[in-house]
Amino acid sequence: MNPYRLYLVTDDQQDLETLKAVVTGAVAGGVTMVQVREKHGDVRAFIERAFAIKVILQGTGVPLIINDRVDVALAVDADGVHLGQSDMPADTARRLIGKDKLLGLSIENEQQLIDAESLPIDYVGLSAIFATPTKSNTKKEWGIEGLRNAVAKCSFPIVAIGGINASNLDAIIGTNVDGVALVSAICHAPSPKQATIDLLKKIG
Ligand SMILES: Cc1ncc(COP(=O)(O)OP(=O)(O)O)c(N)n1
Ligand SMILES: Cc1nc(C(=O)O)sc1CCOP(=O)(O)O
Numbered sequence: 001m002n003p004y005r006l007y008l009v010t011d012d013q014q015d016l017e018t019l020k021a022v023v024t025g026a027v028a029g030g031v032t033m034v035q036v037r038e039k040h041g042d043v044r045a046f047i048e049r050a051f052a053i054k055v056i057l058q059g060t061g062v063p064l065i066i067n068d069r070v071d072v073a074l075a076v077d078a079d080g081v082h083l084g085q086s087d088m089p090a091d092t093a094r095r096l097i098g099k100d101k102l103l104g105l106s107i108e109n110e111q112q113l114i115d116a117e118s119l120p121i122d123y124v125g126l127s128a129i130f131a132t133p134t135k136s137n138t139k140k141e142w143g144i145e146g147l148r149n150a151v152a153k154c155s156f157p158i159v160a161i162g163g164i165n166a167s168n169l170d171a172i173i174g175t176n177v178d179g180v181a182l183v184s185a186i187c188h189a190p191s192p193k194q195a196t197i198d199l200l201k202k203i204g
């Protein structure tokens with residue numbers, strides 16, 4: 001099974017109960033991977049929230065990925081970590097997490113895409129396909145054609161992220177991308193479970 005198919009990234013603005021309800025609904029709807037992304041709280045709160053999500057994912061087969069922090073990933077024995085270009089270098093992270101954990105890396109330009117080929121990573125997060133209010137400091141908009149070209153060039157699975165929702169999903173899927181990662185289309189939906197089901201129907 002392709003774990004990147006529908007990749008939920010959590011909303012750090014949501015309180016713990018909402019976060020748990022969103023992830024529970026998304027997993028019931030069939031989401032294939034979950035990343036806990038915390039950008040504001042302290043490391044203790046990050047570990048607490050990550051552990052709460054680990055409990056929900058236990059036994060479901062849905063991998064738990066931690067954004068930014070290798071120490072948090074190790075603390076909760078997550079399935080992997082997602083790093084950006086200014087986070088811990090990929091080779092250092094790989095040394096710390098071991099060969100069996102998943103390692104994702106954000107790619108923000110063509111040169112980084114080329115450089116990634118020699119890195120010990122498992123997948124690329126192509127940042128960003130479209131501008132999004134969820135993350136205001138993205139560097140580039142790849143758009144549909146940029147995504148298509150990246151998919152053709154890159155030897156790693158590519159996850160598209162940034163501004164993806166039901167209205168542009170067909171075009172995204174048409175590029176043969178390996179997966180889509182999203183926040184608001186699931187976290188802010190009236191029913192995260194139904195939103196996940198509807199997104200998966202489109203992904204096919
Ligand atoms: C799947 C996925 N792709 C890209 C990102 C963005 O990571 P990064 O560039 O480090 O930015 P922050 O998310 O840390 O603000 C991601 N988190 N997940
Ligand atoms: C966490 C994240 N990383 C991005 C990147 O481009 O690197 S965009 C993003 C947020 C995506 O949220 P939404 O699905 O609501 O647009």
Ligand SMILES: [Mg+2]
Binds near residue numbers: 068083085087
């Ligand atoms: Mg990061």
